[in-house]
């Protein structure tokens with residue numbers, strides 16, 4: 001589902017990364033500074049590899065040899081960060097609907113009502129985002145990512161800013177997203193337990 005073979009460079013950091021895996025949910029692990037976030041950013045179109053190719057489910061996002069470099073907004077990438085990065089001037093509904101794209105063809109695959117039900121956030125819709133718990137905010141961030149009609153979901157340590165109890169609360173929602181939306185997912189984490197609960201394959205950057 002995910003095929004990438006890229007040469008990355010950020011300042012003095014330089015490395016080659018190759019992932020070619022048919023698993024739908026891949027954990028990306030490795031020590032601090034190994035380049036995990038840079039790989040996600042390269043898939044999202046926020047960092048340009050020096051060379052190489054990135055393909056998601058047969059769709060080419062980047063291919064330096066053929067001059068292909070889709071802009072970020074055309075890559076159909078849903079990105080969930082360590083902190084939820086919700087917009088403070090919008091309520092939860094406004095955050096969810098922000099960046100909702102019409103699907104490439106036909107009706108959007110992910111609809112507000114279904115996403116709200118999947119993530120259990122119906123009671124939060126009219127709330128300001130500033131007083132949500134960390135776990136609630138992350139569920140809204142995942143919902144916002146899904147409503148952008150992505151073809152892949154990228155998670156950059158989405159549980160690491162939460163305490164143990166909140167982490168355990170969020171895991172079942174991530175499992176539901178994994179099992180019900182069935183998108184390719186690349187999940188950065190360094191917690192073995194979390195990876196065991198969520199991923200089908202692990203790719204280690206050392």
Ligand SMILES: Nc1ncnc2c1ncn2[C@@H]1O[C@H](COP(=O)(O)OP(=O)(O)OP(=O)(O)O)[C@@H](O)[C@H]1O
Pocket residue numbers: 010011012013030031032033034035036037038039
């Ligand atoms: N904008 C930048 N300019 C220069 N160097 C950068 C830039 N962004 C990242 N780097 C360097 O690239 C390397 C990889 O960073 P990256 O954030 O991808 O690592 P990571 O594996 O995600 O680390 P962590 O687990 O700490 O988040 C690091 O050495 C970092 O200092």
